[in-house]
Amino acid sequence: MDRDGELALFANDAFYAAFAGGDLAAMDEVWAERAPVTCIHPGAAPLFERGAIMDSWAEILGNAGVSAMTCHRPRLISRAPLVLVVCYETLGSGALIASNGFVQEGGRWRMVLHQAGPCQDAPAFGAESVGAGNAH
């Protein structure tokens, strides 16, 4: 794995840490501020405005139960300048599949795309921690 990929995976980990921690300030740090951003929550229409995206996270992170959100098997599928990570997400008994995109902004890798949708045929996950299932 190249250095950019490694750093983008750290940013992916930071996204899930903010998610599981219910930490809106950390989530705000994750998302790019200058590049165009897109967020597609499961079942929802896409959001293309940063303010609307952060409002959606404020609502989601205020819900009980987000602390169980876990990322599994993050996999790099593209390189710089736009690094894409595909990973499973579990929350309780349900599994989702997500594509997360990151670009470099001010020397840090920040999120420009998140699309998550239901995944009925996810594999069984063991006691993996965030990032531990990286296939590359």
Next chain:
Amino acid sequence: MDRDGELALFANDAFYAAFAGGDLAAMDEVWAERAPVTCIHPGAAPLFERGAIMDSWAEILGNAGVSAMTCHRPRLISRAPLVLVVCYETLGSGALIASNGFVQEGGRWRMVLHQAGPCQDAPAFGAESVGAGNAH
């Protein structure tokens, strides 16, 4: 819109034309041959092998009803070298939301990512044709 974005939107149109036409050979032309490819069908686990992806399309395109697949409001969300297009898809009364990624390979823009998932709060679509709803 820059020229690369325009050409990637043509490739996006070609993807939906192959889909609606049930044309497996055209679908094969759409997908990149050298770059890593990822395909996430609604509800399914991600496919990372080109052969498995084409097998999945052979199965899907063999089903009756795919001719009603229509792309709505394609929107460019990133630029070259990896162009991402977010669009709605309708098939009968159901709506999906998709992220499609394209890279240049041998002078053509070819698909490297397709993720589609259900969208319960899609807007009402009029009589738009493929590509006609481009927001950029």
